[in-house]
Structures are given as C-alpha cells and as structure tokens.
Amino acid sequence: MELWSSFWDWFWFFLWMFAYVAYLWVLISIVIDLFRDRELNGWWKAVWIVFLVFVPFLTGLVYLIARGRGMAERSVRQQQEFKEDTDEYIRSVSFASPSDEIAKAKGLRDQGVITDGEYEALKAKALGNRF
Incomplete structure (x- = not known):
C-alpha cells in the first residue's frame, strides 16, 4: 500500500502538520514574550x-x-504602543496647521515662486474652502 493513496492519509498528514506548526508558533511566542x-x-x-x-x-x-x-497583557500593551507610535507619526507627517500652510504659501509668493492667484488658491485649500 502506498503512503499517499487515500484521502485519510492526506487528512492525517495535514492535521499533524497543522499541530506541529501551531506548536512551533506557541514556542516562538513564549520566547518572544520572555524577552x-x-x-x-x-x-x-x-x-x-x-x-x-x-x-x-x-x-x-x-x-x-x-x-x-x-x-x-504584554501583547496588548505592545499593540497599543505600536498604534500610538503609528498615529503620532501619521499626525506628524500628514497634517500641518492651516496657519503653517498659509505661511509657507506667503513665503513662496514673496519669493516670486507662485503668483497671487496661486497663493489665494493655496490659502483657500489650507482653510478648507473650495475654490
């Protein structure tokens, strides 16, 4: 009789593989938790x-x-710390205050990089107005 000849041979093989992988996962989780x-x-x-x-x-x-x-508890605490760090990073890079955006646009206008119309459009965008 060949080893892989029936459905049940495959079933038991995958069941034992699942149990082995789950066992390894638990051991690795324990080592991570220890450190x-x-x-x-x-x-x-x-x-x-x-x-x-x-x-x-x-x-x-x-x-x-x-x-x-x-x-x-350590796992939940670490997930919360990751979330807080991620949220802080997203806030720091994504949104500047409207006054900062307007000041940057005014500096560009004063340097002659943008026109008065472009300055007004950037100002309206920073204030959340549609133009």
Missing part, C-alpha cells in the same frame, strides 16, 4: 529557555498556565 517581559530577571529567562529546549511541551504548557495572563 519582552522587563520585570523577569535574566536568570529566570535563561531557565525558561533551557527548559524550553530540553522539555518543550511540558514547559510550554506550564508557561501558558503560569504566565498566560501576563503574556496577553
């Missing part, structure tokens, strides 16, 4: 890593039970 935790001593991090290497399934299970809530 994200600023309250945990470096020696304790080393102990967790050693146990993850030599007894990975049991250590992963114990870690998720003992430190799962903190793991979730």
Whole structure:
C-alpha cells in the first residue's frame, strides 16, 4: 500500500502538520514574550529557555498556565504602543496647521515662486474652502 493513496492519509498528514506548526508558533511566542517581559530577571529567562529546549511541551504548557495572563497583557500593551507610535507619526507627517500652510504659501509668493492667484488658491485649500 502506498503512503499517499487515500484521502485519510492526506487528512492525517495535514492535521499533524497543522499541530506541529501551531506548536512551533506557541514556542516562538513564549520566547518572544520572555524577552519582552522587563520585570523577569535574566536568570529566570535563561531557565525558561533551557527548559524550553530540553522539555518543550511540558514547559510550554506550564508557561501558558503560569504566565498566560501576563503574556496577553504584554501583547496588548505592545499593540497599543505600536498604534500610538503609528498615529503620532501619521499626525506628524500628514497634517500641518492651516496657519503653517498659509505661511509657507506667503513665503513662496514673496519669493516670486507662485503668483497671487496661486497663493489665494493655496490659502483657500489650507482653510478648507473650495475654490
């Protein structure tokens, strides 16, 4: 009998592959959480890593039970920090105040780079008016 001859052979193969990938995902998440935790001593991090290497399934299970809530809280806190940083960056590069835009347009007009009509159009745009 050939190994891949039936549907169930494929089914079990993909089921076990899914379980293996999920297991690896949990181990990687634990390692990331260990290094994200600023309250945990470096020696304790080393102990967790050693146990993850030599007894990975049991250590992963114990870690998720003992430190799962903190793991979730650190993850949420990091996501919030990323969102705040992203929002701050977007605000800093996307919107200038209308007075800044008008001042820039006035400087360009004074230098002769733009005409009075273009200055008025930029001013109206900065103030949110349609022209």
